[in-house]
Amino acid sequence: MTSEPAHMNPARSFQGLILTLQRYWAEQGCVILQPYDMEVGAGTFHPATTLRALGPKPWRAAYVQPSRRPKDGRYGENPNRLQHYYQFQVILKPNPPNLQELYLGSLKAIGIDTAVHDVRFVEDDWESPTLGAWGLGWECWCDGMEVSQFTYFQQVAGFECSPVAGELTYGLERLAMYLQGVESIYDLNFNGLEGDQKVTYGDVFLQAEQEYSRHNFEHADTEMLFRHFRDAELACRKYLEAGEPKEGSNDSRHLMALPAYDQCIKASHMFNLLDARGVISVTERQSYILRVRELAKACGAAWLKTEGGGVAA
């Protein structure tokens, strides 16, 4: 192994942490993808996880995904909460029998030595009502802090996962704070350099947190968001219908599962923004979640009729 330059050390550099994880999972045979180019609430929404978890085909991928949780914005004033943050996502389908060991290996790679750190797997069942997905697994603790989510997907988009995929989600900022020993997200060293050249997380994102908090809580155009939600919902249905295999054709594949799923993602984000603006009542909330779930299920069904979902070309 070649020795790392100091500014790439995951204990000193946020980007060093990301790059170390990418390299580690690349060695486990993962394709290293780039973030999905849409606003999502969690790394799971990336089609590389949601859709690829469905169907029989083996799949290994890892990627960073910016995640938007409009409600979690704190105008940049809370040292632990952000409305935009990074998740590092790994999916291995089927999960290899030694996935726990592989995970512990990744911790070792970023400098968490299990001779001095207390790493624990604490029960945490995962469920995404909007995606119609659930799985069993743990939150992974390091010295009492939750650093990752570890889930064996049982169902996605209302369909049984066969085979089951193992999913790992690392909360990158929190992990980096622990590794770097800082008390505020904004103090994280982003590029690992010192002095004039040092760029902090705050340099990159503080202004964004302030601006988006204003937007999410005060100014987001709710009328437009409601409209966009309806539009996305309609478009999703429309694309799903248009992509259905033609009657009488030899080709039984669905032709537009992915574009339809984009609209499902969009609807979900619109809902999150509306929720943050406080314009969705408790009872309505449930029905919006249900509407997104119906889209996710329909997209999952379509995906299972594509090549990626296991249908022969």
Place this chain on the structure above:
Amino acid sequence: MPDLLLELFSEEIPARMQRRAAEDLKKLVTDALVERGFLYEGAQAFATPRRLALAVMGLPVKGQDVREERKGPRVGSPDAAIQGFLKGAGLASIDQARIESDPKKGEFYVAVIEKPGRATADVLAEILPQIIRNFPWPKSMRWGAASKDSGSLRWVRPLQSILCTFGPETEDPEIVRFEVDGIASGDVTYGHRFLAPDPIRVRRFDDYVPALERAKVVLDADRRKDMILHDAKDLAFAQGLELVEDEGLLEEVAGLVEWPVVLMGSFDEAFLDIPPEVIRTTIRANQKCFVLRDPATGKLANRFLLTSNLIASDGGRTIVSGNERVVRARLSDAKFFWETDQRVKLEERLEKLKSIVFHEKLGTQYERVERIAALAKEIAPYVGADPALAGRAARLAKADLVTEMVGEFPELQGLMGRYYATLQGENPSVAAAIEEHYKPLGPSDRVPADPVSVAVALADKIDTLVGFWAIDEKPTGSKDPYALRRAALGVIRLVIDNSLRVRLLPAFAVGSRQLKVTDAASETGDDLLSFFADRLKVYLRDQGARHDLIDAVFALGAGSAEGTTGSENAQDDLLMIVRRVEALGRFLDTEDGANLLAGYRRAANILRIEEKKDGRAYDEVPDLQIVNDHGLIEEKALAVVLHQAREETAAAVESEDFEGAMRALSRLRQPVDSFFDKVTVNAEDPAVRANRLRLLNSIREATRTVADFSRIEG
């Protein structure tokens, strides 16, 4: 006698499921063995985060030989019958069957089938895979490549390996060979995930336990608990502190480690300004750590105890500092919530309750608060509370639901309201009621005594009950999603423990009137009251009261005693019912009571027979003229005493003096005894006979003023 050792090694099992799973494993395996005729001397089951283990001691090497005789057809039966018999009994030819004779049937064939007992190990290899496949985990999952097939093994988390040996103490045990979804049983296990991960070869339970100990695994959860508790107390003592014990947390923590190492951390003293319950809840819920207090003052100390799963090479320094960071962040959040919450007065939060739906059909929390406030004011005078204070407390009672703190820690509802109310200068009774109106939460929870708390607690529960009754969401069987039985028991305990006189039906009526449910049926009150009657019976039985006495009092029921109907005379005064049951019990324990009961029974028996014979009832008032003209002295005496006793008993009941009522009744005993001694009921003169039957009826009626004696047993 040989022993069985079974270990199911898996990825981390949720702490809350471990104990139950060990018990289930023991029961399933031993039941399956006993069912097949294999008795054993003892069995023990264990669980750690990564394994379930079972040791069954003193099993036989093989099962009992079984000899079975099977009767066949008569000698000389058609060949088809003979062939069928041979096939069924597994015989090659009819020569192998014995011939027996019977005086009725004549000669017939008998097959003797001898089955040698099967080797225990073979039987185990057959039953264990089934038990593993059908294990009753509360939640289970599929995993890995095998999960592409439907019907693949489900386990709580991926099952990694199976160890199974069987054999006598003196020899090397053998592996009980079987396979479950590609996992073959063997004699290997693994130690602590980080401290001793290498495979360990195991022969039997006796070397399994010490081998695990050497590999830093404490198999027995109770021992892990003892270790944690002992170390925690020691560490606390060394700092002059005291552990705040928490059995639930201890049980959970013991399920999160295979090798417990207790370490102490601390936090900034400034956090001690936060209410201690908040600190404890934060540290417990998020960090699964224990808190400590100063034994001198009883106040929380700025220390906590964590239980790690590691003998760390740096003595735990890194672990402690990591945990301290998290505790610091959590307490900062809590402090922030605590301070922010204080900036908004509770009454200013009410508006927000409008957006919280209590139940789709029962409106928002805001509407509910309005109803509870109105009801609390109505109830207040009956429980000795100031209606204005009760109303105020009820209005503020749910305001803390929209505070940051309760949003984060729902279990602090009520308590936070009390803190914030106190800080904003509310009357102490109002503040207390905000916390206490949820109480009592179960049969062992404390019952509030402050009248304001009682008024709001009753209003809260009655509103809930009346509401769910109105929308027909009553408990059925074991289903009680809204905890309505608990609410009713709460009302009962509030009333009885505080000796309160509260008529339930009027309270139900006030509650019902406020509901916006259009089809709130008028019979809600009576139906709910009978639900209360059932709950009260359960409550009294739990308190040790005789169920027949409870029935005897309840049988008087709605208006039956005086012939009125409807709710006018209903038993909706819980305290009076309880007093009556108590007084009746004491009365029956006296000699007078026991004899009167005997006299009552004699009268009731005669009446039943004669009324049946005559096809009519003798429920008219006895004709005193006939008694005077024809009666014996004992008959006259009874008539006079009966008349007096009835009036006195009724008057005593009217003034709720149940002891007095029983005393009045007890005066009947002597005349009733004498009457039966001297007087023949079935007199020759039909008029005299009829009148005597009416006298007996009067005895029955007199006792009905206090209870239905026919329900009393023994």
